[in-house]
Amino acid sequence: MSRFHFPESIRSRPVYGTLEPRPGKAHLMIADAEGAEALLDLASADAGLVRHAHIIYIPKGTGETYVERLRALDPEQLHVSPSFDASLPRLRRVLAEAHMGLQLYLTGTEGLMGRAQSEAMQAGIPQGAIQTEHRGSVARRMQCVHCKGITEDVMTDPFVCSHCGLNLFVRDHYSRRLAAFQGVCVDAEDPGNVPDPVELYS
Amino acid sequence: MTAAPRKTKAGAEKIDVTVSAVVPLNDLVTRFEFRRTDGGAFPPFSAGSHTVVEMNDGGRTRLNPYSLMSDPADTSTYAISVRRDDEGRGGSLYMHNNVRPGDRLTLSYPVNLFPIDLRGHKHVFLAGGIGITPFMAMIAHLERMGGAWELHYACRSKALATYADDLTRAHPSRVHVYYDDQDQRIALEDLLDGQPLGTHVYVCGPGGMIEWVHRTAAAHGWPEENVHSEEFLAPQPGKPFEVYLCKSDITVHVGENESLLEAIERCGVDAPFLCRGGACGQCETDVLEADGTFEHRDHWLDEDEHAGGRKIMPCVSRFTGKKLVLDR
Amino acid sequence: MTIQFNEETFRDDYSFRNSDRAIRRFPFPFHEDSYMYSVNMEQHQGGPAGSVYEMRFDVDEHYVAEMQDRAIVLAEDPLRCQSLPHMTLAGWDTLELIMVSKSEDYPDLFELHRDGDRWRWINKPLGIDHTFTFLDETTLPCGPLEYITRQAQGDFAVLDQRGDMLYMDAGMVTTQADWSLDFDIGMDFFEWHAPVPLAHEMGIFKRALKFLLNIRQGSPARRLNWTMTVNPRLDTSPENYHNWGVQKSTLTPENIGAKQHLRVELQTFYRLPRSNALLFPIRCYLIAFQDLVTIPKWGRRLHRVIRDLPEELADYKGFIANRPLMLEYLSRHDDGLPTSPGVWPDLETEPPLQT
Numbered sequence: 027m028s029r030f031h032f033p034e035s036i037r038s039r040p041v042y043g044t045l046e047p048r049p050g051k052a053h054l055m056i057a058d059a060e061g062a063e064a065l066l067d068l069a070s071a072d073a074g075l076v077r078h079a080h081i082i083y084i085p086k087g088t089g090e091t092y093v094e095r096l097r098a099l100d101p102e103q104l105h106v107s108p109s110f111d112a113s114l115p116r117l118r119r120v121l122a123e124a125h126m127g128l129q130l131y132l133t134g135t136e137g138l139m140g141r142a143q144s145e146a147m148q149a150g151i152p153q154g155a156i157q158t159e160h161r162g163s164v165a166r167r168m169q170c171v172h173c174k175g176i177t178e179d180v181m182t183d184p185f186v187c188s189h190c191g192l193n194l195f196v197r198d199h200y201s202r203r204l205a206a207f208q209g210v211c212v213d214a215e216d217p218g219n220v221p222d223p224v225e226l227y228s
Numbered sequence: 229m230t231a232a233p234r235k236t237k238a239g240a241e242k243i244d245v246t247v248s249a250v251v252p253l254n255d256l257v258t259r260f261e262f263r264r265t266d267g268g269a270f271p272p273f274s275a276g277s278h279t280v281v282e283m284n285d286g287g288r289t290r291l292n293p294y295s296l297m298s299d300p301a302d303t304s305t306y307a308i309s310v311r312r313d314d315e316g317r318g319g320s321l322y323m324h325n326n327v328r329p330g331d332r333l334t335l336s337y338p339v340n341l342f343p344i345d346l347r348g349h350k351h352v353f354l355a356g357g358i359g360i361t362p363f364m365a366m367i368a369h370l371e372r373m374g375g376a377w378e379l380h381y382a383c384r385s386k387a388l389a390t391y392a393d394d395l396t397r398a399h400p401s402r403v404h405v406y407y408d409d410q411d412q413r414i415a416l417e418d419l420l421d422g423q424p425l426g427t428h429v430y431v432c433g434p435g436g437m438i439e440w441v442h443r444t445a446a447a448h449g450w451p452e453e454n455v456h457s458e459e460f461l462a463p464q465p466g467k468p469f470e471v472y473l474c475k476s477d478i479t480v481h482v483g484e485n486e487s488l489l490e491a492i493e494r495c496g497v498d499a500p501f502l503c504r505g506g507a508c509g510q511c512e513t514d515v516l517e518a519d520g521t522f523e524h525r526d527h528w529l530d531e532d533e534h535a536g537g538r539k540i541m542p543c544v545s546r547f548t549g550k551k552l553v554l555d556r
Numbered sequence: 557m558t559i560q561f562n563e564e565t566f567r568d569d570y571s572f573r574n575s576d577r578a579i580r581r582f583p584f585p586f587h588e589d590s591y592m593y594s595v596n597m598e599q600h601q602g603g604p605a606g607s608v609y610e611m612r613f614d615v616d617e618h619y620v621a622e623m624q625d626r627a628i629v630l631a632e633d634p635l636r637c638q639s640l641p642h643m644t645l646a647g648w649d650t651l652e653l654i655m656v657s658k659s660e661d662y663p664d665l666f667e668l669h670r671d672g673d674r675w676r677w678i679n680k681p682l683g684i685d686h687t688f689t690f691l692d693e694t695t696l697p698c699g700p701l702e703y704i705t706r707q708a709q710g711d712f713a714v715l716d717q718r719g720d721m722l723y724m725d726a727g728m729v730t731t732q733a734d735w736s737l738d739f740d741i742g743m744d745f746f747e748w749h750a751p752v753p754l755a756h757e758m759g760i761f762k763r764a765l766k767f768l769l770n771i772r773q774g775s776p777a778r779r780l781n782w783t784m785t786v787n788p789r790l791d792t793s794p795e796n797y798h799n800w801g802v803q804k805s806t807l808t809p810e811n812i813g814a815k816q817h818l819r820v821e822l823q824t825f826y827r828l829p830r831s832n833a834l835l836f837p838i839r840c841y842l843i844a845f846q847d848l849v850t851i852p853k854w855g856r857r858l859h860r861v862i863r864d865l866p867e868e869l870a871d872y873k874g875f876i877a878n879r880p881l882m883l884e885y886l887s888r889h890d891d892g893l894p895t896s897p898g899v900w901p902d903l904e905t906e907p908p909l910q911t
Contacts, residue, residue, distance in 0.1 A: 038743065038750035050449025051421060126423040127449035150349055150426025154451025171736050171794045174635070192798060199751055203742040210794055214801030215877070241774035271773055274832035300830065337774040340832045345718060346642035373645070453719055502770060510770050 030164050033227070039198040040136070042160040047072035050155075051127030054120065055101075056142045058084040058110070060162035061134025062092035068131065069099045076101055079131075080120065082113050084138065110141055117142070121149035133159040137167040137178060140205030147202070164227060169206040170194055176206055182223035184212040193220045241337045242282070243270070247329050248305065257358060257390045258324055259297075259309045265332060269303040273338035275365035276458070279306065280336040280504065285322050289493070292319040293504055295361040295432075295458075296338060299368035306335065309390065311358040317465065317485055341508055342432070342458035344369065349426035350376040354414065354441055356433020357383065360391055362458065363432065367399070378402045380419065382433065385409040416441065420448050430456045459507075463487035464525060466546045473497055473556045474516055488542035492556060499542065499556055506544035513540055513554050520549010558664060561620040561681060567628075572788035574847055578617055582843045583608045583820050584851075584899045585780040589860040591869075593755050595763045600778035600824050608822060609778070612657035613708055614839065615665065620681050622709050622731070622790065629730040629791050630706075635738040636793070637702045639714070639726035646714045646726060647701035648691055649828035650835055654704045679707055701726055710822075710839030713737075715745075715768075717832055722768060724748050725833075731790040731840045733783045733819060734797070734874065753868040768834060773827045781821040781838075784875040784882075788817055788842045807878055812885045813846030816878070818858065845885060853896065853906040855889035862886060 032041070045068045053075060057065055062083060069076040080103040083096055097104055107113035130146055132139040139158045146156060165179040168187075175189025183196040187209065194209030201208070213219050245262040252258045264270060273296060283290040298307040313320045327333070344351060344366055351370065353363045360381055370377045379399075383389035385407055395403045406412035420429070429450070431441040438457045445455045465485045472479050473492065482491040489511055492499045502510035506526030515538050524534045526541035533539050540547070540554070564572045574582070603609025608616075629636055639647055655677055659668035667678040673690040684707070688695035696703050705712045705728035714726035722745045729737040740748045745765050746756070755761060771777055785792055786803045807815060819842055826835040849855035862870075863883055870876045891910040896902050 036750035037756060038747040048449065049447050052449075121425065124425050125421070126425060126427050126454065127421060128425065129449050150347075150424075152451045152453045154453050155449065169739065171739060172796075172798055174738070197751075199739070201739050201743070204739065208736070208739055208794075211798040211801070214798045215804050217802060241772065272829040273773075274830055277832075337772055338829075339772055343717070343832045346645065346716070346831065502772075508770065509766065 035198045038200045040200055042158045045131050045157050045159045047075045048129045050129035053079040053129050055079050055081045055131040058134035058138040059086040059088045062096055064133035064159045064161050078102055084110055110138055130156045134161055135163050144205045167206040168209040169204050170209050181226055183226055184223055243335045245333055245335050247331045250329055253390050254388055257309055257311050259307055261305050261307045270306055272303055273300050274340045274343055275300050275369040276342035276362045277338035277340040279338055282334040283322055290319050297361040297364040300365055301372055309361050339502055341503055345428045348428040352429045353379040354431040355381045356437040359432035380404050380414045382406045382414055416444050428454050432458045435459055463544045467548055469547050471552045471554055474553055475556055497556055501543055504543045506541055511541055511543045513542055515540055516555050517553035519551040520547055522547055559617055562617045564621045566625045566788055566790040570787050579847045581607055583822050583841050584854050585782045585820050586857050586861050587899050589857055590864050591861045593760050596779045597767055597777045600776040611661040615662055619709055625790050626730045636730050637728045638741050639699055639701050643714055643726035646828055646831035646833035647699055649831050651700040651704040654708050710837050713836040715834040715836055732793055734792055734794055736794045753872045771825050771827050773829055776824055776826045778824045783819050783873045785817045785819045786815055807881050812881055814844055816845045817842045818848055849889040851901045852908050853902055857895050859886035859890035
């Protein structure tokens, strides 16, 4: 089981649900790694729904583990992509041609769901048409509030900004527009005094 | 900052106006145009706004909300169109029978509970009968600022199709009119399908039409935030009842044809309000004691609040029973 | 009214100073000897003559210097002023509101001449004389929100109102107390207030939101907020935190009177006509402790407020580490005498410090 119970937090911290079938004219599903499990669960609730869906899947570290099982669901389209960035041109094209009535199902890591949601909202998909379910890694996308660079796959607090090198502490304050949590300089008031990194949620 | 700050006044700021024109459009609908009595410019407003018209009907103050249908950029004139309702409480009858050019009235500053979503890439307007009025202002705004829109207008008959001719002439490819008496219906499902992302739908008309649009859109995968509606609930008459206002220490008798809010105002007690139609939440009042049954007719409180009996919306809701004490 | 504008800085050498007039009209926020959150809104329809509440957009001796500091911040970081595409109309509403208010309230300093949609705006303190077409951005050097807020003190958040919620969809934010417009833009009312401790559980934001959603044209409102800043620095942004944060640790018993500042935000709320958006100006006033205690009542009261403030609030407002130093200084200005309710100095009735 790849589900994680996120501790309760502040109002801007995203809260994920469980994917459920919804009435709609088209269904677009985007998942990475263990997110495939949520799509398989969705298919067992409503196989017909998934058969009419367009799935974009990024296996990440899971390799071939889920690919055949997703193919077996017989979706209208299944596109397996090596990364979210590589899938972006396709996703943007799909969104540009989409119509109202499109339902969006996002599942997997927070980073994948956040980025996909940000693209969707820019294309005009209302929030109410987007569902999310977390599966797999709890690593975060962090934006350094100082240099604006985004550091991917952060698992410790504090961490080092991969762009400017500052030591940043991890906040739960989250921006849907940027699809990232906020990182702030941890030793601003006492330069050099950087606590030992601790794994997130430990 | 004071230790005892000035209380926010009930209702909205007011503008003194003089009626500049009264234009009957058909059997049921008349347009009223206003200029500011002091000759100044009206405040600009956002399309979809309404104003509350204050009328003095033989000593009885009537307050009726009407959509502003004029071009929001035209600050010389405000215009409303009123549908005569012979069975109603008398506000529209008063307007039709008594108001003449040159008369002085008071309007509230515009208030908008039905705005255009400015992020929208396209706006689809669904009007039923007199529900056409807010869309007149929205169309003027989008034409001026540039924006994609289309109007689907359901009327009872050609004779009662207020402004339909003007609209079709000005915007032949964007305006579609459907006559009830010719069995023409808006093909809503076809209309909803194939709309680009970022399309918003707005419906203004009878309650049944509004409910139909919301239901159909949801079934076709449209989230609520892209479907907007406005319906002015007129307070319905009901059995008279008594209410004790705790803070003011007076007992108010609510008559058959006045709302609880109107009765409170009649007794000189200042109670907040805004839309006077059960939709905006501004008049929400705490119930201190109740022994009886509430008749909640608003769209503001949720199910639990309706069942809980600790709150009431006096602009449209009523009560029957032995005792009602309100925190006013 | 003629105002003598200071030449001063809010960074580096920190030459900022308050005149006696500025001290006396400072918006002291505490009306009693303790502080807890409340939805402390009141109408913004004027105030006592000469007070910061009198005019719609208060202009004081710091005007020119503050606008210079804003220009520096924006040159270093243009992301401090952003406007999502659908908010341009709200930007024009804001421009009109500020130009009309300032030209009417300070006719010696600002003039607005309108001929249809051809407008001529004269800003004497900043030496601006510009003619443009209202609603046509191509006739302004930048978007309308940026154009006018480069000439108005304080930060400005512009909130789109949709579906019984407010969204921070545009803003000019260069004098904020530690939040980032670039990060928060697009968030809803509860999300952008997410980091504030305690207030959510108290239902403060639910009530505040309901009040704000119902603000009407013609009926603006206002409230005060406060925090602490070491040195009279306006740009206490998270973006620059790694530059200014360390200044907090430079306080000593000898310099605290001059360096520790009470920072008060006068927040106002205006319904904008054409866009139906809500304009949220956040005007920042700073006063050094040593100037504040020259008003005996304020010295007594500030000591008691800071002494009794819950730890979470002192922590969130960023002065928990310096609190002991602050109390040591302030206690010398609190003789234990009773204070009158209300925020005003009451110099005639409040006795000077009894030593």
